[in-house]
Amino acid sequence: MTSTLPREPEPRDPMTPDGASEVAAVRLRALGRSVAATWGTAALAAVLFVATLMIGKADVSVGEVVTSLLGLSDDGGIDFIVRDLRLPTAATALAVGAALGLSGIIFQKLLANPLASPDFVGVSSGASLFGVAGVVIFGLSGIGTSAMALLGATVSAVLIYLLAWRDGISGYRFILIGIGVQSFMIALTGYVISRADLFEVPEAMTWVVGSVGHAGSTELRIVCLVLLLALPAALVLTRTLHVLELGDDTATALGTRVEVSRIALIGVSIVLVGFATAAAGPLLFVALMAGPIAMRLVGGSGGGLLAAAFVGASIVLAANLFSQHVLPEPVPTGVVTGAIGAPYLIWLMVTANREGRGG
């Protein structure tokens, strides 16, 4: 870029297409890594899922699990253990974990902050509050509880969105206000439980610390169905999410309808959190941890939504195995995810602040 002094405009053509194949090669290399990492996380979730079906008071072999799942087994005893006793827990862990992981990464990408996950900003606790209120105050169950939990997640999210909106949404305001909403929801949950009859308290407690072992079959079916609908929706919206990540101005300039797209993505996320919480209660920090782990695995900053779903599922499946079979006394799954998540959160805050970002 040196120019001799009386610079006569002899413009170079700066747009000669050259090296398109190099660009394609770089892109394909990144895509290859991302696809490999996603398959890896899927395989991990599958292994943990099968392990959940194998391990227990009576151990079942891999072959027996697979044949029983495929309906090829003629051993009624094995079928009972695998399909009736263990499958509901394993399926809940898989579906709830995937739903939380997916909703977490959508929030984190939208708000460009690893702290902005629904279980950190009070969306999950809104779902818990409404869920427990449904059980304790209105005596609901099944679809009624799921609907209440979804309503709670929505109320929380709308509340945060409205309070944080000021010519657009900034990550910091959203998170700080979300933490406030979180405290409010948790306090109200405590109040609702204190009003419960004594025999309702054990059930109500699953809304304080989540567990994958108590999901009703209706709640489980709903979260599986929602996941089947939300996954493709999220994948279709990924392209728009990638543009929203560049900030509202750039996203508008590139032709996105920013508010509509953002609300659609938040909507998908809320539905996932609401129904996941209805099935298993609040599983702390799963949504917070899954996204960043998935992003580190896929590399770069594209994609990662599917991987986050599989990582979320793996975390919950592993936490359930640990809570049921490794600890001397079984504890709720949420205790284990909370115990892994808390140090991660501290690490996140320390490193984020060192880099001048984050909470």
Next chain:
Amino acid sequence: MTHDLRAHDLRAQRLTLGYGGADIVHDLDLVVPDGRISVIVGANGCGKSTLLRGLARLLKPRSGTVSLDGRPLGDWRSTDVARVLGLLPQSPVAPDGISVGDLVGRGRYPHQGWFRRWTAEDDAAVAAALEATGTTDLASRTLSELSGGQRQRVWVAMTLAQDTDLVLLDEPTTFLDISHQVELLDLLTDLNRTHGKTIVMVLHDLNLACRYADHIVAMKSGRIAAEGTPSDVITSELVADVFGLACQVVPDPVSGTPMVVPCGRHHAAAPAVV
């Protein structure tokens, strides 16, 4: 790689803009000269960035219209506008860990759709944009490890990958040292001269504005104080009026365009002779 250029008509009519509080741009009329480089100058807070945001539909008019090819921007489908009109905001943001290739590729968004995903044409457009900005070698690096000048060139590359006939840039030279400023403005000039891209930008440096602009728009308090070629517009009277600065305007020894030499309260060698 670029498609055939069409003539475009971007204009503001009786445009009033503001954010929340008082109006910032008042009842402003502007026709952007097609195929030229226009530079908006003015003191801090005069509304020049606001006007650019209005032209790029980042800000809805309070009254009046911004129209592209005869239709108000609000009547266009947003991706259709984005295929004609690109914008580089003042401080764009990117997610952590993003690679240069990925970022520039996101500029292709308006050319893709639900069913039309990534194609060889997209690769070619990204390659051309990297080539144009001299960032081809950086394609697999992450944005965060680049210097400020490299990063700004990458952002320009993203805007170029959008492949629009009109390119708006909000203070693209801020945070760049003088050699990178000149390099970037030379690049934009190349794009204008070889591809006929219409360029509209906000610049702080009056002398660079005079050198690189075909058309200067000088703003004061939300209105256009003067517009035209740099040699018609930039006079010591205008600079005094718009910037409140006493100065002499002399010919730029390199380009012959007006050059503003400010007169401060100190360091005057001799009484000013015009």
